[in-house]
Structure formats: structure tokens, C-alpha cells
Amino acid sequence: MPLSRNTDFFGRKATLDDLRDALLPQEPANDEVGKGTNNIKSFSILGPAGIGKTQVVIEFVHLHMHCFDAVFWIHADERSKIIEDVNKITKQLGLVDEASADSDDQILTRDLFKTWLENPVRTFASTSAQSRASWLLILDHVIDPKILDEFWPAKGETGSILITSRRNTLWNAATYPSGTLQPFTPEEAVDFIGILAQRDMSEEERQCARLISDKVKGYPLALKYLTGGIVEQNISFAEFLIQDHGRSAKRRRNINPVVRFIDNEEHSFLESAFDSISHSRPLLDVLSMLDPDHIPLDILKAPSTGFRLPGYPSTEQALRSSVQQLFKYSLVVKNKIPESLLMHRIVQDAARKQMEPDYYRAVFNACVTLISSKWPFREFTWRHGTSRWDQCEELLPHVMTLRGFASKHNTRMDDLHGAFAYARLVCDCGWYCHERGKTTESDMFGSIAQKICEELKQFYPLDLVNADKNPSEQQVADALAEILHNRGVVAVEVNWRRESLEHLTRFNEMMLQELGDRPAGQDMRLALSFNELGCAYMLRDNFEKGEECFQKSISSMEKLDNFEKWQISLPLVNLGFVYWLIGRNSEALDVLLEGLSVRERKFGYNDRESFITGRFLYALGNAYASLEMFDESLQYHGRALDHYRETLGSRHHRTADTYIRIADNFLRLKDGEHALALVEKAIQIYLSSAAFTAEAARARYWKSKVLRKLGQVKGAENEEKEALKLYREARQKFQDIMPEDKRPFEELEGVDFDRLIVFWSR
Numbered sequence: 001m002p003l004s005r006n007t008d009f010f011g012r013k014a015t016l017d018d019l020r021d022a023l024l025p026q027e028p029a030n031d032e033v034g035k036g037t038n039n040i041k042s043f044s045i046l047g048p049a050g051i052g053k054t055q056v057v058i059e060f061v062h063l064h065m066h067c068f069d070a071v072f073w074i075h076a077d078e079r080s081k082i083i084e085d086v087n088k089i090t091k092q093l094g095l096v097d098e099a100s101a102d103s104d105d106q107i108l109t110r111d112l113f114k115t116w117l118e119n120p121v122r123t124f125a126s127t128s129a130q131s132r133a134s135w136l137l138i139l140d141h142v143i144d145p146k147i148l149d150e151f152w153p154a155k156g157e158t159g160s161i162l163i164t165s166r167r168n169t170l171w172n173a174a175t176y177p178s179g180t181l182q183p184f185t186p187e188e189a190v191d192f193i194g195i196l197a198q199r200d201m202s203e204e205e206r207q208c209a210r211l212i213s214d215k216v217k218g219y220p221l222a223l224k225y226l227t228g229g230i231v232e233q234n235i236s237f238a239e240f241l242i243q244d245h246g247r248s249a250k251r252r253r254n255i256n257p258v259v260r261f262i263d264n265e266e267h268s269f270l271e272s273a274f275d276s277i278s279h280s281r282p283l284l285d286v287l288s289m290l291d292p293d294h295i296p297l298d299i300l301k302a303p304s305t306g307f308r309l310p311g312y313p314s315t316e317q318a319l320r321s322s323v324q325q326l327f328k329y330s331l332v333v334k335n336k337i338p339e340s341l342l343m344h345r346i347v348q349d350a351a352r353k354q355m356e357p358d359y360y361r362a363v364f365n366a367c368v369t370l371i372s373s374k375w376p377f378r379e380f381t382w383r384h385g386t387s388r389w390d391q392c393e394e395l396l397p398h399v400m401t402l403r404g405f406a407s408k409h410n411t412r413m414d415d416l417h418g419a420f421a422y423a424r425l426v427c428d429c430g431w432y433c434h435e436r437g438k439t440t441e442s443d444m445f446g447s448i449a450q451k452i453c454e455e456l457k458q459f460y461p462l463d464l465v466n467a468d469k470n471p472s473e474q475q476v477a478d479a480l481a482e483i484l485h486n487r488g489v490v491a492v493e494v495n496w497r498r499e500s501l502e503h504l505t506r507f508n509e510m511m512l513q514e515l516g517d518r519p520a521g522q523d524m525r526l527a528l529s530f531n532e533l534g535c536a537y538m539l540r541d542n543f544e545k546g547e548e549c550f551q552k553s554i555s556s557m558e559k560l561d562n563f564e565k566w567q568i569s570l571p572l573v574n575l576g577f578v579y580w581l582i583g584r585n586s587e588a589l590d591v592l593l594e595g596l597s598v599r600e601r602k603f604g605y606n607d608r609e610s611f612i613t614g615r616f617l618y619a620l621g622n623a624y625a626s627l628e629m630f631d632e633s634l635q636y637h638g639r640a641l642d643h644y645r646e647t648l649g650s651r652h653h654r655t656a657d658t659y660i661r662i663a664d665n666f667l668r669l670k671d672g673e674h675a676l677a678l679v680e681k682a683i684q685i686y687l688s689s690a691a692f693t694a695e696a697a698r699a700r701y702w703k704s705k706v707l708r709k710l711g712q713v714k715g716a717e718n719e720e721k722e723a724l725k726l727y728r729e730a731r732q733k734f735q736d737i738m739p740e741d742k743r744p745f746e747e748l749e750g751v752d753f754d755r756l757i758v759f760w761s762r
Contacts, residue, residue, distance in 0.1 A: 001058065001061065001071070001073055001336060002073060002075075002293065002294075002335060002336055002337075002342060003054070003058055003333065003335075003336065003342065004336065005058060005059070005062045006055050006058060006059065008195065008196055008224070009055060009058075009059045010188075010191070010192045010195055010220075011184065011191075011192065012052070012056050012059070012181075015045070015056055015179060015181060016056065016059065016060055016063065018043070018179055019043055019045075019056075019060045019162065020060075020063075020064065022041055022042075022043040022160075022177055023041050023042075023043055023060075023064075023136065023160040023162060024064060024067050024160075025067060025068065025134035025158055025159075025160065026039075039158060039159075040117075040153060040155075040156045040158075040159045040160070040161065041159070041160040041161070042160070042161040042162070042176050042177065043160075043161075043162055043163070043177050043178065043179070044142075044162075044163040044164070044165060044176065044177070044178035044179075045057065045162070045163065045164045045165075045179060045181055046164075046165055046166070046168060046169070046178055046179065046180045046181065047166070047180055047181035047182075048166055048219075049166060049221075049344075049345055049346040049349070050219045050220070050221035050222060050344070050346045051181045051182075051183065051219060051220065051221075052181060052220040052221065053164040053165075053181055054140060054141075054164055055220070056181065057138055057140065057162060060162070061136070061138070067134065068134050068135055068136045068160075069120075069133035069134050069135060070093075070120070070133055070134075070135040070136070071136045071138070072089050072135065072136070072137045072138065073085075073138045073140065074086065074089075074137065074138065074139050074140065075140055075141065075293045075294075076139040076140055076141055076142045076143075076147075076148070076163075077140075077141045077143050077293075078143075078397065079147045080396055080397065080400055080438065080441060081291075081293070081397055081400075082139075082147065082148075082151060083106045083110060083151075084106070084393055084396075084397075086106075086109060086110050086113050086151065087103075087106050087109045087110075089113060090103075090109035090110075090112050090113045090116075091103055091109070093113075093116060095109070095112040095113065095116055096108070096109055096112060100646075100649075101386075101645065101646055101647055101648055101649040101650075102645075102649045102650050102651070104386055104389060104436075104649065105437075105648075105649035105650075105651050105652060106436060106437070106438075107437065107651060107688050107689065108649055108650065108651035110150065110151060111651070111688065113151075114151065114152075114153050114154075117135065117137070117153040117156055117159055118153045118154065118155055118156040119132070120132055120133040120134075120135055120156070120159065121133065132157065132158055133158075134158050134159070134160075135158070135159050135160070136159075136160045136161075136162060137159070137160070137161045138161075138162045138163075138164075139161065139162070139163045139164070140163075140164050141164055141165065141166075141345075142163055142164065142165040142167070143165070143166070143167075145165070145167070145171065163178075168180075183217055183218030183219055183220075184213065184218040184219075184220060184223070185218065186210050186213055186214070186218070188218070189209070189210070189213035189218045190206050190209040190210055190213065192220065192223055193209045193212065193213070193223055193227050193237075194206075196223070196224060196227040196228070196231070197227050197230065197231055198231075201237075205236070205237050205238075208236075208237035208238050208240075208241060209237055211241060212226055212227075212240070212241070215269070219269075221344065221346060222269035223269075224330065225269050225270055225272075225273055225329075225330065226240070226269050226272070228273070228329065228330055229272040229273060229276075229329075232276075232328075232329070270331075270347065270350045273329040273330070273331060274350070274351075276329055277325050277326065277329060277331065279311070279322065279325070280322040280323075280325040280326055281311070282309050282310070282311040282312040282313075282363075282366075283300070283312060283313060283319070283323070283326065284326060284331060284347075284351055285351055285352075285355065285359075285363045286300070286309070286312065286363060286366055286367055286370070287326075287332065287341070287343050287348070287351075288343075288347070288348040288349075288351035288352050288363075289348075289352070289363060289364060289367045289401065289402060289405055290343075290367060290398045290401055290402075291397035291398045291400070291401045292342060292343040292344065292345055292348055293342060293397070294335060294337060294340055294342070294394075294397070295332075295335075295340055295341040295342070295343065295398075296337075296339060296340045296394065297319070297320075297323070297339045297340060297341065298339065298374070299370055299371060299374050299395070299398070300319055300323075300370065301316060301319060301370075302314055302319075302370070303369065303370070303373040306369055306373075307366065307369050307370075308362065308365065308366065308369070309362055309363065309365075309366035312366065323341070331343070331347055332347075352405075357408075357409065360405075360408060360409070361409050361415060361418065364402065364405055364406070364408075364409070364418070364422075365415070365417075365418035365421065365422075367398070368402065368418065368421050368422045368425055369421065371395055371398055371399060371402070371425060372421060372424070372425050374391070374395060375391075375392070375395055375425060375428065375429070376388040376391050376392065377424075377428050378428060378431065378432075380482050380485075380525065380528075381524055381528070382524070382528070382567070382569075382570060383431070384610035384611070384612065385610060386435070388432070389432070389435070389436065392429070392432045396429065396432070396433075399425065399426065399429045399445075400441075402422075403426070403444075403445075403448065406422065406448065410455075411452060411455040411456060411459075413459055416456060416459060416470040416471060417469065417470050417471060419452050419455070419456060420452075420453075420456060420471040420475070420476065420479070422452065423448075423449045423452035423453050423456070423479055423483075424449075424479055426445040426446075426448050426449045427445070427446070427449040427479060427482060427483050427486065429445050430442045430443070430444070430445030430446040430449065430486055430487075430490075431486050433445060434486065434489065434490050434493070437652075437689075439490060439493070439494050439689075439691055442486075442490050443487065443490055443491075446483055446486055446487040446490065447487075449479070449483045450480065450483045450484070450487065453476055453479050453483060454480070456471075456476045457476060457477075457480075460473040460476065461473055477510065477514070480510070481507055481510045481514075481525065484503045484504070484506050484507040484510070485503075485504070485507045485525075485528065485529070485532060487499070488500050488502075488503035488504035488532055488536065489504075489532055489535075491503060491536075492504075492532065492535045492536060492539060492758065493758070494691040495539060495691075495694065495733075495756075495757070495758050497536075497539045497540055497734055497737060498736060498737070500535070500536040500539055501533075501536040501537070501539075501540070504529070504532045504533045504535075504536045505533060505536070507529050507532065507533070508529040508530065508532075508533045510529075511525050511526045511528075511529040512526070512529075520556065520560045520561070521560070522560060522561050522562065523560075524556070524557060524560055524567075526556045527553045527554075527556035527557040527560075527571070528553075530549045530550070530552040530553035530556060530571070531549065531550060531553035531570055531571040531574065533549045534546045534547075534548075534549030534550045534553065534571070534574060535759075537549060538574070538577070538578070538759040539758065539759070540737060541755065543578050543581060543582050546574070546578050546759075547575065547578045547579075550571045550572075550574050550575040550578065551571075553568070553570075553571035554568045554572060554575070557571070564602070565598045566598050566599055566601075566602040566603075568595075569595055569598070569599060569612050569616075570612065572591060572592075572594075572595040573592065573595055573612065573615045573616050573619055573760075574760070575591055576588045576591040576592040576595065576616070576619045576620075576623070577619055577622075577759055577760055577762075579591060579623075580619060580622055580623045580626060581762070583626075585623050585626045586627075588619070588623040589620070589623050589624070589627075592616055592619050592620045592623060593620070595616055596613070596616040596617070596620070599612070599613050599616065606642075606643065608643070608646055608647055610647060611643070611644060611647040611648050611654065613643055614640050614643035614644045614647060614648070614654065615640075615760060617636050617637070617639045617643055618636070618637065618640040618644075618654075618657070618658060618661070618760075619760075620632075620636040621633045621634070621635075621636035621637035621640060621661055622661065622762070624636060625661075625664070625665075630665060630668060633661075633665060634662065634665045637658055637661045637662050637665065638662065640658050641655065641658040641659070641662060644658055651685050651688070652685070653685060653686065653692055653695060653761070654761065655685065656681070656682040656685035656686055656692075656695065656699070657682075657695070657761040659678040659679065659681050659682040659685075660678070660679065660682050660698065660699060662678055663676075663678040663679045663682075663702060663706070664702070666678065667705070667706060667709060670709075672706055672709045672710040673710075675706045675709075676703070676706045679699055679702050679703045679706055680703065682695075682699045683696060683699045683703065686699055693726055693729055693730040693733075694726075694727075694730035694753070694756035694757050695757055695761065696726050697723050697726035697727040697729075697730050697753055697756065698723075698750075698753035698754065698757060700719050700720075700722045700723035700726060701719075701720075701727075701748070701750065701753050702750075703719045703723075704716045704717075704719035704720045704723060707719060720745045721745075723745065723753075724744075724745045724748070727748065727752070727753060727756070728741070730756045731756060734756070
């Protein structure tokens with residue numbers, strides 16, 4: 001629960017009764033127990049901002065918490081926030097070991113949570129109906145209901161889901177009940193004002209209170225702010241109305257166009273509070289551009305250099321003083337998480353609407369500076385590891401929120417520094433999303449960063465007046481090179497063949513132009529560019545070009561100052577794959593065994609430094625299988641499986657690749673049952689993401705082969721149909737470089753499916 005119970009909660013009895021009737025758990029009928037009947041209840045509370053949806057939910061939970069074994073609160077306005085909240089809940093339920101790599105796999109924890117919702121056992125010692133837990137899942141502030149599909153349990157005999165949303169409708173009301181929360185009636189509003197003001201009202205005062213309610217159309221949040229201002233100023237309701245009339249006249253005269261409210265607009269009830277926080281206003285404006293559900297105080301501390309928002313608190317003492325003033329006027333509230341704030345979205349909207357364009361840009365830049373000062377940027381080199389993930393995950397919602405405001409302004413000559421800082425932040429944020437397997441978010445951030453840097457280039461070279469206060473032309477070029485690298489690597493990972501070659505060719509050309517003729521020093525970007533370009537060529541089965549690039553990457557690395565052999569691990573393992581794929585298996589073994597030996601000397605036997613050692617083990621298993629040394633093949637593939645599980649997690653696509661290879665070994669040993677179990681695990685992993693359609697096609701192909709070996713002809717035929725469907729769907733993505741393949745399943749071989757897959761997963 002992000003908020004404590006509201007001691008001023010008032011009314012809403014009919015809505016609370018509807019929620020009680022719709023959501024309180026009931027025992028399933030005896031003939032439904034254990035049959036997978038979908039008895040999950042749901043109810044959606046709809047209504048505009050400020051109507052009190054979240055407050056009703058909090059009150060309902062406190063009234064009926066004793067009826068549920070577990071209550072889960074999820075911030076549902078962004079997919080990234082849902083998946084992070086689910087990840088935390090899964091750990092708290094003990095469904096995954098927090099110390100394992102699986103705990104960092106957000107797709108796995110999503111699936112584990114959904115599985116638990118469908119069969120919510122109180123204890124893993126018993127799965128009987130009597131041990132099932134009753135649960136309530138709250139999805140607060142849903143904007144796009146489509147993103148709920150991947151988190152919604154498909155079936156279940158118990159459980160309730162409560163949704164809040166500003167949308168007028170979410171789904172078919174007959175299937176998914178909902179109710180629209182209405183404003184208070186005039187009499188309800190007057191009673192609510194009396195409770196907030198803690199005073200007995202005469203008939204004259206009640207009439208004034210009705211006028212106040214009419215002003216804000218009976219919205220509870222607006223009534224709370226206005227009444228709070230009246231109490232703070234210790235004035236009567238009549239005096240407030242006279243005062244408000246004067247403010248309206250002043251607005252109409254447009255005396256202060258920089259900070260203004262339009263007369264009778266939806267946010268005008270906040271004017272009194274805003275007028276009372278002059279020294280805290282810059283902080284309020286910064287808060288208006290951050291994620292409202294969790295704002296740690298730590299990210300609000302201004303860095304000692306580079307911060308340019310006039311009036312913003314420059315010391316921790318000044319920051320806490322400003323926060324206290326915002327508390328006083330209820331413009332922020334305390335989060336249950338220590339040292340963090342919550343802010344109502346309507347307050348954020350009101351603050352932003354008051355900003356003139358230049359000031360809006362200054363506040364946006366200030367937010368970028370604050371987040372960047374806390375963001376753990378990763379150096380542009382061979383980048384792997386998970387140590388920064390927790391810190392990035394806390395800041396990611398704020399970067400996602402800023403993205404929505406970035407489109408409000410274009411790159412300008414007088415703000416090159418601000419544009420560059422934002423490009424740098426979203427570039428590294430995109431790389432973090434890539435590390436976590438968030439391909440959509442990664443490509444989105446990469447696209448934003450590239451667009452900004454391309455726009456920045458047009459302003460260079462700078463004149464002497466502007467050169468000192470803005471990023472240099474080389475800094476912009478370096479940032480663009482990193483962006484192209486990142487976008488190319490993401491494209492390779494998900495097998496986007498055209499995009500990967502486009503981005504990585506350009507990255508390589510930039511590095512050749514900058515670094516090709518000068519001493520290498522410690523700059524390994526040229527070596528990086530050759531390695532990644534080699535991967536792009538490999539996606540197109542251009543093995544000759546791939547080999548050439550990997551060799552150049554190794555040569556470039558060897559010229560670096562303080563070079564160590566383990567540093568060429570990635571191009572070396574890629575080169576081993578080239579040799580294996582073109583049938584030079586002995587050479588592949590020599591390269592791979594040497595690379596593995598170097599890593600063992602550096603990091604120890606079976607190190608868990610990163611997943612790179614797993615790639616050597618996997619490739620060695622493939623090479624030994626091609627040489628028909630099947631015992632050695634099974635040994636190395638088994639080691640690769642253990643390594644991937646511990647470094648990447650049990651539901652990573654590379655782990656699934658290894659299941660397929662080991663299944664092949666088991667099939668050769670005539671152990672069809674074990675082969676089938678492994679292939680089915682792989683299929684489940686691949687189907688969790690649309691990025692792995694080709695891998696799923698291959699897995700279905702192998703499952704059909706296993707089922708035929710086991711004599712399960714009907715099952716095999718079904719898998720053949722699914723494999724062919726997925727094969728053609730995957731091949732359609734590569735129609736620019738592959739002709740249409742209309743062959744029936746019987747004419748396809750394993751190599752046909754492999755050609756659709758990234759080379760390191762074959």
C-alpha cells in the first residue's frame with residue numbers, strides 16, 4: 001500500500017458496497033475445485049482525475065483486508081512499472097531466490113506470479129483446495145488496458161482484481177464489471193467541507209460552502225485543497241469567496257502571464273496553494289515532471305555543479321524546508337517507503353500548465369541533470385554485468401515520465417547543453433533496458449537519443465562565443481557513435497538483420513575515420529565496431545565478412561596499451577562460431593579451447609563473471625557434436641546450461657538454446673522422455689517474447705521429431721503444423737533478404753530453421 005488510510009475519507013458508501021459485492025472472496029463450489037474454473041473476480045473504478053478513485057480503493061482495502069490472505073498494489077500506468085512491481089512481489093512471495101540470476105529475470109518473475117495467482121497456495125507443502133490463498137490485486141491508474149494482457153491470470157479458482165482508470169471504459173462491462181465514480185452532490189460536498197474544516201456551519205455558511213462546491217463541480221480533491229486553504233488562512237467561507245472573486249478579476253486582467261490560471265479552468269482550485277509556496281515553487285515544478293508514485297528525496301538533491309534552475313534549493317536543509325512547505329499545503333504526501341514522496345497527477349498537470357515554454361525547458365533540463373547525477377553510467381567498452389540494475393530500476397520510471405515531456409520542445413542553438421545531456425541519459429538508459437531484455441524500451445530510447453544527436457550536428461562547428469559553454473563537436477560525435485553501437489547490438493540480439501547492418505556499418509565507419517590511423521592507446525571502440533559489424537554480417541550468413549571483421553577486432557584489441565588476452569573473448573568466441581558454421585571444426589576447437597583456457601586463468605574454472613564463458617562452453621558443445629564426439633558435446637552443453645542458468649537465469653533465451661542442444665543429445669541416446677521435457681521447457685521460454693518466433697519454430701520442429709520417435713504421431717503432426725506456421729511467420733520478417741519459402745514441412749530440415757536464428761543460438 002503506497003498510502004496510509006485517509007482519516008478524512010467521506011461517503012462513497014454505494015461504491016464501497018459495489019466493491020464488496022463484486023470482490024470479496026467466496027468458496028468455490030465443490031464440483032469446481034481443481035477443475036481450473038475461472039472464478040477470478042474483477043471490478044474497475046472509472047472517473048476523471050481528482051474524483052477520488054485511489055482513495056476509495058485504499059478505504060476498501062482497510063475495511064476488508066481481513067478477508068484476503070494477500071493484497072498486492074501495482075502501479076499500472078506504464079508496463080515497465082508493472083513488471084518491476086511484479087518482480088518485487090514475486091521475491092516477497094518467495095517464488096524465486098533473491099540471490100539467484102532468476103530474480104533479475106523479469107519475464108520469469110512475471111510468469112511465476114501469474115502461475116501463483118492461478119494456483120495461490122498458502123504453503124508449498126500443500127496444494128490442496130484448503131491451502132489456497134485468497135488474494136486482491138490492485139492495478140492503479142491504468143492508462144492502456146492492453147498492457148494488462150500479459151499480466152492477467154488466464155484461470156483461477158479464487159482471487160480478485162481491482163482497477164482504477166481515468167478512461168471512460170476499459171472492456172466489455174458485461175464481462176468485466178465497472179462503475180464510474182461521480183462528484184459529490186451539493187449536500188455531500190457541504191458535509192465534506194464541514195468535516196475538513198472541523199466546524200459547525202450555520203445555514204449561511206452552508207450556502208457559501210455550496211458555492212465553493214459549485215466552483216469545483218463537487219470534486220473531492222478540489223474541495224480538500226480549497227478547504228485546507230480556508231483553514232490555513234483562518235478565514236470564513238464568505239471571505240474566501242470574496243477573495244477568490246478578486247483573484248478571478250486579476251486573472252482576467254492577465255497581470256502575471258508567466259504564472260497564471262485560466263478563469264474557471266479545472267486546476268484553479270490549486271491557485272491559493274500555489275500562491276503560498278513562493279520559495280518552494282521551483283521544487284514543485286521539478287516534481288511535476290517526475291514519476292508521481294515514488295520520488296526518492298535523494299534524487300532531488302541538487303548536484304554541486306551544472307544545475308541551472310533559479311530558486312531551486314541548493315542545500316539539503318533548504319530542500320527539506322521546501323518539502324515541508326509542500327506538505328503543509330498537501331501538494332505532496334509522504335510515501336510509505338521512507339524518504340520518498342507521492343504527488344497527485346492533477347497537481348503535476350496544474351504546475352506544468354502554468355509554465356511558459358522557456359521555463360518549461362529549464363525545468364525539464366533540471367530534471368535531466370538531477371537524474372543524470374544519480375544514474376550509474378556505464379563506460380563504453382565491453383559491457384556486461386548486473387551490479388547497477390537496482391539503481392537503474394529505481395530511476396527508470398522517472399526517465400520514462402520525462403520522455404513524455406521531451407517532445408514539447410525542439411533542439412535549439414541556445415540549449416545545446418540540455419539536449420546533449422538528455423541524449424546521453426536516454427542512450428545509457430536504453431542500454432540498461434537492453435541488459436534487462438526490454439527490447440521495445442531499449443530501441444525507443446535509442447531512437448530518441450539518435451534523433452537528438454543528428455539534430456545537434458547541424459549546429460557545428462560552433463563560433464568562439466558558444467564553444468566554451470556547450471558540448472564539443474567531438475562529444476556529440478562520440479555520443480552518436482555509442483548510440484549507433486547500442487542500437488546495432490540490440491538489433492543483432494533480436495535478429496533485426498537490416499537494422500543491425502545499417503547501424504553497425506555506420507558505427508564502424510565513424511570509428512575508422514576517428515581511430516583508424518592513430519595509435520590505439522586504451523580506446524577499444526574500433527575493436528568493438530569490428531566485432532559488432534561481424535555479428536551483423538553473420539545474421540545474413542555472410543561468414544567470410546564475419547570472419548574478416550572478427551579477425552580485425554582481435555588485431556585491434558591486441559594493439560591496445562596494457563592488452564590482456566581475456567579482453568578478446570567476444571570476438572574470439574564469435575570467430576569460433578564462424579569456423580564451426582563453415583565446417584572447420586578442428587580450427588573451431590583450437591580457438592574456443594584457447595579462449596576458454598585464457599578465461600579460466602583470469603577468472604577461475606566455471607567463473608560466473610558474465611555469460612561470456614557460457615558462450616565458449618556452448619560453442620564447444622556444438623563443435624564436438626559436429627565431430628561426432630558426443631560425450632564431450634554433452635559435457636560442454638551441460639556446463640553451458642549450468643552457466644547460463646546462474647548468470648542469465650533459467651528462463652533466458654540462451655538457456656533455452658542449450659535445452660535444444662542437450663535434447664538433441666538425449667534423442668541420439670534414445671532417451672526421448674528427457675529430450676521431450678527439455679524441448680517443452682525451451683518452447684515455454686521462447687513463447688514468452690515475440691522476438692523469438694524463429695527460435696520457437698525450431699523448438700517445435702525438434703518436438704515433432706521427438707514425438708515421432710516416441711510413437712506419438714498425432715502430437716507430432718500438431719507440432720509440425722505449429723512449426724511450419726511459425727517458420728513462415730519468422731521468414732516473413734526477412735523477406736528483404738530471403739525469398740518466400742512455400743515448401744511443405746516434410747521438405748524442411750533442421751538447417752532451414754537454424755538459418756532464421758542468430759548464429760550464436762544455433
